[in-house]
Structures are given as structure tokens and as C-alpha cells.
Amino acid sequence: MSFFKKIVGKSDSPKGTPKGTPKGSPTSGNTPKETSPKGTPKSRKEKKKIEKERKLRESNTDQNEIDEIDFGKEAENDDAPQDKKSLWSKISGLVGKDPMSLVSLPVYFFEPLTVLESQAEPLRFYDLLEEAISKQDPVERMLYITAFNISIFSSYVRTAKPFNPLLGETFEYIPKQGNYRTFCEQVSHHPPIGLCETQAKNFNLQQESWIATKFWGTSLDVFSLGQNHLYLPTHNNEHYTWKIPSAICHNLLIGKMWIEHHGDLIVKNHTSGESAQVKFYKSGIFESTTKKVAGEIKDSTGKTRYLINGRWCEYINAVELNDNGDKVREFIIWRAKPDPMEKENKWKHGEFLQSLNELTPEMEEILPPTDSRLRLDRRLLQNGDNKNANREKNKIEERQREIRKQREAKGVTWLPRYFTKVEDATFGYRWVFNSTYWNERAERIESLKEKSGNKAPEIPQLSSSHVVQRLNPATTNINNNNNIILDGDREKFVKTTTTTTTTTTYHTPSVEESGEGETVLTEHIKTPISNIYTYTHSPTIKSEKSTVTPPALDQVGQGAL
Template sequence: MKTTTRILQVNENDQEEEELKAILTAPLSLDTESVNGSTNLLHRIFSLLKNLPPIFNIPKSQLQCYGESVYSVNNDILSRCANGETPLERFTSVVAWSISTLRPLMFGVAPFNPILGETHHVSRGNLNVLLEQVSHHPPVSALHATNEKENIEMTWCQYAIPKFNGASIETRVLGKRQLKLLNHGETYVMNSPNLVIKFLPVPDVEWLGNVTIRCQESGLEAELCFKGKSFLGRHSNYRSIRGKIISLSKMETIYEINGHWDRNVTVKDTSNGKVTVIYSAKDVISALKTPIVKDAKGLWASESAVVWANVNEGILNKSWDKANDAKTSIEERERELARSRKSKGEAWVPKHFVLSDCKETGEWDWEVKPKNTKVDDETETVVNDQEELRAILTAPLCLDTESVNGSPNLLHRIFSLLKNVRPGSDLTRFTLPPIFNIPKSQLQCYGESVYSVNNDILSRCAIGETPLERFTSVVAWSISTLRPLMFGVAPFNPILGETHHVSRGNLNVLLEQVSHHPPVSALHATNEKDNIEMTWCQYAIPKFNGASIETRVLGKRQLKLLNHGETYVMNSPNLVIKFLPVPDVEWLGNVTIRCQESGLEAELCFKGKSFLGRHSNYRSIRGKIISLSKMETIYEINGHWDRNVTVKDTSNGKVTVIYSAKDVISALKTPIVKDAKGLWASESAVVWANVNEGILNKSWDKANDAKTSIEEKERELARSRKSKGEAWVPKHFVLSDCKETGEWDWEVKPKNTKVPPAPIVVPL
């Protein structure tokens, strides 16, 4: 369920009006898992392929990969195509050359998406190759290659259409590929097999499907079928090719094609049964050499190896923060250029190709035509006198790619995606793509744990007749702040100064993000009727522990029952994201609740499933309430925080239910906007409205663009403050740090003694 509110609000300077939109979604509750179901994590991971964090990238652009498939070879198989004496000999060589353009790919990593206008210009002997990214939406790459000595010309137009098919992603690689042997007046037209990323039963990347190669002048055609492992993992067809070369005029098979594209491919003459090896992968695409920069002054600023140099360097050195910052900088610049062109009404035009679309076979097809008839040697490019350009070139993808690089540890990369795998480093700078987000901010989640309840358990704390009764109610209330979380998704990281202001009955709650690095959230809540005040300071420190990420939730939590002069101080359990053996999210660890005035203390231990998956302790609580003055246990606490929790009186053995999750955090109502004009622009539901809308509608591109826009705006504000020497100051809290228990601890103090009623309310 969601609620949407649009209003016109006058800004602080009363100079102009802006339309504010608030998107509020159902709070996390006991029903979260059953209502939302198990999130399809694989499907979300698949979507990352559109815009991967650097830890999932290989250090090269997709444009370079296209180019490498043409120029990175050990055997000049392309020249053999031109030197064949007969049309059949040349055609067979073209088939072999086409097979050589396939390279083994690694599961779990992918090249960068090229930026608009990116180029890649490389020479190998007499072959000069030029590529340009001629369109961004849709992503279309163009290639032009010439060999003047052999009188060969090649043009490719390549673009991909991915489709999710349950346990795999199948990417159709479309676009016209032409190879011209000009000395013989022959043009060969061919297509590409599909790229299939398989996740089950064994993760892998395969080239699959049918390829047709046709030469109209010679009347010859090849039909190739690329196969892979069966679902049961049988390897007999792994990377295999079956096919034939036929005469179109006689409609008869001349050669039968058989083999494996990563090993050997043979043709069998149907007239005499003779078998000939036409392609050896080991000879052609093994031990390939890394390109070098021969003429540094001839590099273009648009060259792939220049554009991605800093990102490549970060990846190669495993400096993921550096790589991420460099990649973000490139993407920000591209978006700014796109906005600038749009505001001026300008259309981007490719420099080296003419791009056109034509309707073919029921789909929009793209075609490119080189602006020049030949590709110059790469050393003859224009000199850039304005700045020193740096290019980072890496080894081409080849037959040895898998053995040299090994199988990438995908789980390790996913762990890093969720936060970071290096203990002690800044784990807050990486943000998840929206497909991994739930439609709410972490600030809202903190607030929901206080105001989203069905039973006014907080008021019970204030009306207890004895200190022990009140203390027991506070223990129950503290347990109610825990909510079940879903594996594979997380809320947004709040932006600096973001607020969340909600009322439930007499309880008014205000939160503010008072620091971004480190991320510190502050909460102040007051209930004037029951004379209750609450202040929280919350921040998280995640740590990677092999098969899990354990996040310590730090910060002082105080609950004041002012009518009784009692202050309760408590902490939070740790949040643990487990990947093995069964993915899950659990609240684990020890919690202490103490009231100095009454001399009572509770010690709680939150437990989870064992490594073997036993459920006896799943979401369980064990603990006790003790008298600090007498040092004796008054109550023993037992139960499960997502079911019932009881206390057992040690003096008489009486057992009492103090908390029922079903009564308190089940079937929670979605907040609504009661006073639209009272909304602040900093309100979480306003800040993330467009992102939330995209997520709820599964419009991932819209959600991603909206989230990127927010992050860009925040970075720009941070740069502006830095350039002016200004420090950001919270609006509703005073933030201070103090050294306690060997760590820097943060403390917040509300600027106002009470929280006013909010424009957003929880229906009673």
C-alpha cells in the first residue's frame, strides 16, 4: 500500500513555489515477509548488469571488448580470408575468422558501459580498427576496420537486447556485420550468437544460438549452431559448434562443420569425407598480447583507455573507493553534458559514423556508415595539446582469461556490494542501486520502529504503578522496536539534513540525519499527555566476517518517564546479514536496559539460527531483570521477539506474557499526509518520492535516474560548502562527539523541548 500527496509549498525565501510530492509506504511489520514474499535476489542482481559498481567490472569498456574480438589475435586469420584462391576457400576462412571473434567470458564481472562518443582506435600490423559509441539509449556501438594491403574493409553495428528468462539472462546481440574482400568483390554478411548468463544450476556465461554467414556473390551460406551445457551440467555440448556450408544455387551441403569454438573446429567434405581443421583456438586466441601506446600524443580524449584510466587503475589495485569515485565522476559528467544538450535543444552527432535506423523484421534495426572510406593508422590521430592524457590498457580477453584470472568470487563481490569487505574502512560511501532498495529511507525505518504499532505499548510504560511494572513495560517496548527484515534489499541511506516527522495519537516523532560521514541519525519524540520523552542517536558500523556482515548499531537511546523521574538507557542488538548456509537477516547480540533511579537492569540476549540452520533459537530472546542493589534476579525473560515473550517470577514461578508481536507489530497501517501544506522539503517521503514511485512501479530506470539526481545534488551541495569553507549544521539537534569505551561516540541534544504535531499521521 502507498499514499501519494502533491502540494505547492512556498520555499523559505518566499520567492517561488515548488511542488512537493510525498510517497508513503506500508511500515515494516510482522507481515513484511508474508506480504512481500521472498525477494527475488537473483533478478535484482541481474538488473545490476545495466550499471555495475566497479567491483563487478573488468578493467575495460565494452567498446574495447568489441575491438579486441577483431584485432586481438595471434594468427592473421583475417588475411587468410583475402588470400584464398577459390570462393569456397575464402568462405571457409571467413567462417573460421567469425568463430575467432568469440572469447570466453567470466561469470560475475562485466566491462563498463561505453559513454556516448567514446572511441577505441587500435592498429595491428596493416589492420586499423576504429570504434565509436554512436548512441547511448539504446546503446549502439559502431566499428570500422580497414586493411589497405589486403584490401579488406569491415563495418559492424552492434547493440544488445537483454531478456530475463528465470534462471538466466539471454542477451540478443543485434546489428549488421559486414566483411568486404574488395579484391574479389565479395561481401559477407553475418550475425552474432546470443550471450547467455546462466545462474542455475551452475553459474556460467555462454555463447548460444544460431549464426548465419552469407556471401551473395559466391552463392554460399553457412549455418552455425552454438550450444552449451545442458541444465543438468553435461559437458558434451559445452561451447560446441555444429553447422554446414551450403551452395544456395544447388541447395546442397558442401561441408559439415563440427567442433568447439574454444578448442578446434573442423569441416568434413560431404563429397569425399575428408576432415580438415579450419580453426584452432589455441593458435589464434591464446596468450594474446596487451596493446601498447605507440604515440601518446596521438591519443584522443575520447579513447576508451583514457576515459576509464582512473577506474581501471582503481580496479587493478583493488582500490574500490577510488574506482567508484572515478566511475561516478565520469557518469556525472555525462549526465551534465546530456542536460546541457537538452537545455540548448542540441542533438549529439557521432564524429566518425552516420547512424540511421530502419524497420526490419518487426523491430527497429540500426545501421551505421563510416564517414571515411578508410581507417587511418592510430599514430596519425589528432594531437591534444591541452592536457596530458593517460591511458590504462589491460590484457585482452582470450582463451587463457579463465585460467589466468581464476573464477571471480561472486559472493565476495556481492558482499562488497552490500557494504564493503574490508573491516575498518568507510563502508558508507557505496550506495545500492534502487532495485536493491525498499521504497523508504533508513530514517523512516528508525521512526517506524517507534510510531508504527497497533498497541500503545509506550503509554503502558508511563502508567505502571510500580518501578518494576514500568521497567517490565519498557523491556517489552524495547523489543517492539525490532522488525523482521528481508534479505537482499535495504532502505536508502538518508541524505544530510533529511527529516521525518510523524504523529501517532499523542506521540510526536521527529528524526533528522545530522551527519553523513559517518552516518548519524537523531530521533526526538514526546508525548505530552503521558509526559514521555525519548532521544536516540543511532549510527552503524558494519564489519565483514566471511559468510556474513555484522553491523553494530551504536548510539545512546534514552526513554524518560517524566512523571516518575525515571530515565531508561538502552542499546540495540546487532544486525547480521548472513549469506551462508542460508541467506537471512537477523537481530543478534546482547542488549542492556538500565534505570538508575529504580536500580533495575535487564540483560537480553538475541539469538538466531545455528550455522546448520536449526531453528530452535531463531529470533529467540533469553535474559533477566535484576535488582542492582540486591544483585538478584527478579524475572527470567524467555521467548521469541517475532512471537511472544514471557517473564517468569523467580520468587513464585509465575509466568506472564509481556509482549505479543502479533498484537503490536502485525497488520500495521500506512501513515497518511494529514496536513499537506505542513510538509517540509526535507521530509523523507518527499525527498525519495520519485525513487519510491519508480520502485513501486518497477520502473527501474526512472528510479535509478531519480536516485542519481538526489545523490548528484547532495555532492554538489557538499562541494559548494567546501569551497566556501562552510560547515553544515543540523536544524533540530545539537550533535557532539565524545571519546568513550575506546571509540568515538556521538551524542545528540534536541534544540526544542517538545516535538510539535506532524503533518504525517498514523491512523488509529
């Protein structure tokens, strides 16, 4: 009953990206200062090339032209074409724009992960969060939480792109150790926003993936606009927030592609006042600045208590200071560990990343049809079938576009099923996870047990004793007008309705159903990859009418798109 077989091209994503971003961002209209990888002055030839790119950016290529870019048979290749001139002729019109949302890229640009799965990747460094929680000094906790945020960049060296999630796509992950559980949902397509909620005994982590990009011909700027929240229930429910630095993908067409992270990582403890600021350096004339980080940890009075430095891909060093600012001790907080499995596949996926895609027959019974693991285009790519992966990707994107148009024609507004937007006086807005997903999962497990003679399925599970529910801020109110009020330099993205009665669509998908509510499959095909369900008819779009306040989740009919 695959969601992705039903949502069966080209992207129907926005014609623009969020306004009000910092200088040099995808929407400010300012071009980042061009430098070579080593920061050396540009030659006359390079300056002419930059000027040519600037004129291309100002040409304001028509959206429809961009949507019609045809990669032809090249799209089904295993790797990007060696003829870079041919590739440039197809994408040169994207200079100054966000190519990730304006064009359907061939699968050879991708890795067999979705953005939702990638959101779980920081949990590879779960032990640093556990170390932070074990500290009684809030400054030490800030030190290790900052180290956690730096260490995750050691995974962000891969140059392949994860698949964009479909609206309503989900992903769950519970490690075999059972020490935490993670759930992700794609809650918006314009702008693209994915949320990831991780619950554990001693912490609750929410990550918001909101990425915007801008193409400059030979490089791609990547801007992260999402907020991240961490709560520590065992320490007075301390509340931490941070936003991650930007990135540049160099040598898109010529030479070896590489990724550079730059900008400031700022972590704040909103409960007791500690803070951290770490600078990610751009590559300069001297090799020593490549992948370099340096910063400081301050206590609640603003006094620097630790200095940190290192390389985000290798290690983090800390220097403790006394009240006079003198060095007390120096030690390594974190050092990258090589993963031999990264060398065994072309995407450099180590043991943790491969576990995200693990799919046993029992898990396939438990997972909802919206789970990223079940995406056929992703699975075909994982099995090396680029030709069919590309075709399936196009079908999914075309079908997603059709469904969007049908919603717009009916005046339907999409609402996430598992997260609710709320207004927040401090951050402008928040997303609140309702935990309904885990209740639904438990019901599916019980149903499977009944079918198998009360035998418990062999799947990762988390005992309720290992989960703590954090309290939602009492001052927040549900924003019934479906407004997202953003803070700082980001767009005030507001979605309002023009009529008093709004038709709301919830994301749980299905196809035509029989009188008894069972999904009708028109064809069942077995392949070496998995059981794939194929539908020969278009699914019916269903919706629930709501008043200003959305209906309770247990009142929402199943099968809504």
C-alpha cells in the same frame, strides 16, 4: 519546492567507519569467526573460500575504484540479477569494507522507506510503553520497557535496505490517534547519524541511528552504535538508556536471504538503578537457538526479579521470582500480531509502515521540502518505476557530493537545525532537541488555513496537552567547539576548525529566491505520482557567519544549505 529535486551517482560518504568498536566490528580489523547458519564445522572448500575472502580484505582496494563500480542496466531491474557470478564480480572488491557507505547501490536492493522513517518503526509497539508507564513498581516498568525493545526486532526481518537520508533530511510522523508526535533529522553524514525525537503525554523518547556495516562476501555484519534515551515524566522523570544488538544478513548471493540478530540488549534505569540484560542467540546446531532470547530483570539492589525468554519474532515470556528466587508466576508479556497487509506488497510493509509514507494533498502543503516522503527516488520506487527511481537516486547523490565539495571549498561547517550537541559527564555527549520544528509546522498550518478561508486542514495533529517537555540535564554544557566526545568502545570523533572565524551552514534548503523571498520555479511538471518541481539551474549555496556560539535559530536566514 522539493529539497530532493535540488539535491540532485555515487555516495560521498566516509572513507572509513568509527574506530574503537568491539572485536569483529567494522573497524576493529578483526574478522568475526565464520560459522555456517547451523554452526557446523567448515569444509575444506569453505575454508579455502574464507581464506580467499581474507586476502581480498587485505588487498586494500582503492577508494576511487570502489566508487566507480558500474551496475549498468542491471541497476534499473525490478529485482537483483539471477546471475550471481556477475553480481559477485562487481562487489567482490568490497569484502572487509562498509559497502553501504562506499558504493551507490541499485534501487533493487532498496525498499521505499528512508532510514529516518525506519527510526519511527519501533512506535508500532507504542502500547508496551504505555503498559510500562501504567505500572507503579519500577521493576515492572523495566520489564515492559525491555519487552518493548525486544518486540521491535520482529519488524527487522525485511532484507531490503532503506534509503540513506541526505544531510539535513527530515521526517515527521503523527498517528491518526494523535497520541504522540515524532520528528527525525539527519544530523551527520560522516559518520551517518540520524536522530528521532518522540514526544507524548507520558514519555519522551530519543533514538540515535548510527549504523556501520561490513561485507564478508556471503554475509553482511550490521553494527548499531547509537544511544537511545527514554524519559518518564510521570515517574520522577526516570531516565532509561539502551543500545541494540548487532545483526548479520546471511546468504547475500546464494540461497534465501535471512537476518539474524545477536548480542546483548542492556537496558538501564539511571534514576533508580533497575537494569535488564537480554541475550540474542546466534543460530547454532540446534534449531531451538534460532531467534531465541533470554535474560533477566534486576531491581536496584542487583537482585533478579524476573526471568524472560522467548523468540524475538514471536513472543516474550516472563517468570516472576520472589526474594528467595522461587517462581511466583509465569505469563506472556507480548505476542506478535500478524499484519495481513504485509502479504499485499513485495516489501512486506504492513499497515503501520504504509502509514509512514501516507501523503495527502494537504499534508504535502504542510510538510517542509526536506521531508523523506517527498524524495522522488523513494516515491518512484514505491510506484514500481525502478528505472527512473535509480536515475533519480543517482542525480540526488551526485548533487549531494557537489554541495559537500562546495562547503569544503568555502570552509563551511554544517550544523543541524533542530538538534544541538552537548557534552555529558555520563554518556560523553548528548543531542538536545529544540522543538523549533513543531513551531514552524504550526505556522505553516496557520498559513494554509488563511488560504483556505480559515478551514482547518485535515491532517494528524497533537494537542499541546498531550506533550510534555522534559527538562534537559542541568549539568550539560553546549559544546561550542563542535566536538563529539564518545564513550566506551567508540571513536572520539572530533570536528574542529583551524581558523578563529567559522562559517556555519544550517540545513533549511531553498533554490534561487526572488526579491520578495519567494522560490522561483523554472518548470512545474505534473505526473501521476504527485506534483514534481524541476529546477533547470543549480541552487545557490547560502550561509550565515557565526561566532564561536551558533546564532539563535530565529536569527538564521532561510535558504541556507
